[in-house]
Amino acid sequence: MSEEAGNDVVVDPVAGDAAGIVVRGVTRRFGSAEALRGIDLSAPYGQITALVGPNGAGKTTLLLILATLLTPTSGEVRVAGLDPATDPDGVRARMGWMPDALGVYEQLTPREYLTFFAEAYRIDPAAVAGRVTGLLARVHLAEHADQPVHVLSRGQKQRLGLARAMVHEPRVLLLDEPAAGLDPRSRAELRDLLRELAASGVAVLVSSHILSELEELADRVVFVAEGRTVEEDEIAGVARFVVSGWRVRALDDAALTAALTARGVAPLATSAAGSDLPPMSETDAAALLAALVGDDVPVVAFGPIGGQLEAAYLALNKERR
Ligand SMILES: Nc1ncnc2c1ncn2[C@@H]1O[C@H](COP(=O)(O)OP(=O)(O)O)[C@@H](O)[C@H]1O
Numbered sequence: 001m002s003e004e005a006g007n008d009v010v011v012d013p014v015a016g017d018a019a020g021i022v023v024r025g026v027t028r029r030f031g032s033a034e035a036l037r038g039i040d041l042s043a044p045y046g047q048i049t050a051l052v053g054p055n056g057a058g059k060t061t062l063l064l065i066l067a068t069l070l071t072p073t074s075g076e077v078r079v080a081g082l083d084p085a086t087d088p089d090g091v092r093a094r095m096g097w098m099p100d101a102l103g104v105y106e107q108l109t110p111r112e113y114l115t116f117f118a119e120a121y122r123i124d125p126a127a128v129a130g131r132v133t134g135l136l137a138r139v140h141l142a143e144h145a146d147q148p149v150h151v152l153s154r155g156q157k158q159r160l161g162l163a164r165a166m167v168h169e170p171r172v173l174l175l176d177e178p179a180a181g182l183d184p185r186s187r188a189e190l191r192d193l194l195r196e197l198a199a200s201g202v203a204v205l206v207s208s209h210i211l212s213e214l215e216e217l218a219d220r221v222v223f224v225a226e227g228r229t230v231e232e233d234e235i236a237g238v239a240r241f242v243v244s245g246w247r248v249r250a251l252d253d254a255a256l257t258a259a260l261t262a263r264g265v266a267p268l269a270t271s272a273a274g275s276d277l278p279p280m281s282e283t284d285a286a287a288l289l290a291a292l293v294g295d296d297v298p299v300v301a302f303g304p305i306g307g308q309l310e311a312a313y314l315a316l317n318k319e320r321r
C-alpha cells in the first residue's frame with residue numbers, strides 16, 4: 001500500500017479542502033504540565049510551513065502527535081485527511097518524519113540504512129534497490145552511498161535523515177529542527193531539497209526555534225509560544241504590518257542625501273551597505289521609494305533592515321508583552 005500512498009489527494013474533512021495537516025484546538029498534558037494549550041494550524045499541500053517558537057513552546061510535542069507517536073489530550077488532528085489517533089497506520093503510510101535527533105547506526109552505510117527502512121515500509125522488494133539509489137542521488141549522497149555513516153558530515157547525515165523520511169514517498173513531511181547546526185551551504189541544500197518536495201505537492205511542516213533558519217525556506221509561518229499558536233499568517237502578510245527600519249543604497253550618494261533631506265528623512269547611519277532609515281510602514285517605505293525614483297535618484301537597493309520574518313516575530317512578541 002505504501003507504494004500507492006503518495007498519489008491519492010485526500011480532501012480534508014475538517015478544513016473542507018485539500019490540506020496536508022489540519023490541527024484544531026489541540027492540547028496535550030503531561031501529568032499536571034500543559035505542554036500544548038491550544039494549537040491551531042494548517043499546512044497545505046505544495047507549501048513549506050514553518051513552525052517557529054522558543055525552546056519549550058511545544059513544537060516537538062505537536063510534531064510527535066502528527067507523527068502518531070503521542071495522542072492529544074483534546075482537539076482535532078488530520079494528517080493527509082486521516083486522524084492519527086484512530087488510523088495511525090494510514091497516517092504512517094502517508095507521512096514522513098524526521099526527528100530532531102537522528103538515531104543512525106554509525107556502522108551502516110547510507111545504502112544499507114535506507115534499504116532497511118524501505119523494507120520496513122514493505123516496498124516491493126523488486127523496487128527497493130532502485131528506490132534507494134534514486135533517493136541517494138536526490139539527496140546528493142550517491143558518492144557516499146557505501147561508506148559508513150560515521151564518516152558523513154552533519155549536513156550529510158541530515159540529508160540521509162531526509163531520505164529516510166521520504167523512503168515511502170509521503171505526501172506529508174514533518175521535520176523537527178532540521179536546520180539546527182547546519183552550515184550555510186548545507187542549509188541551502190536542505191532548502192533546495194524541501195523546495196523540490198513542496199513543488200511536487202508534498203505538505204512540508206518544519207520546526208525551528210531560530211527564525212532566520214527558516215526565513216528563506218518557508219512559504220508560511222506559524223508562531224507558537226507556551227503551547228499556543230500566536231499567529232498564523234503568510235510571511236508576507238505578517239511582514240506587511242511590521243514597522244521596520246529600511247536601508248537604501250544609490251549610485252549617487254549626494255543625490256540620495258539631498259532627496260532624503262528634502263523629504264525630512266534623516267538617515268540613522270550610513271555605510272558602504274547604504275543609508276539606514278528610521279522605521280516606517282511598508283506603505284510609507286513604498287511611497288518614499290517612489291519619491292526618490294521620481295527625483296531621479298539612482299536607487300540600486302531598498303529594503304527592510306534584517307529579515308522580515310525576524311522583524312515580524314519581534315513585533316508579535318512585543319505586542320504580547
Ligand atoms: N514527556 C514529557 N513529560 C513532561 N513534560 C514534557 C514532556 N515532553 C515535553 N514536555 C514539556 O512540554 C513543553 C514543550 O516541550 P517541547 O514540545 O519539547 O517544546 P519545543 O520542541 O518547542 O522545544 C516543555 O515545557 C517540556 O518540558
Ligand SMILES: [Mg+2]
Nearest residue numbers: 059060061100
Ligand atoms: Mg523540540
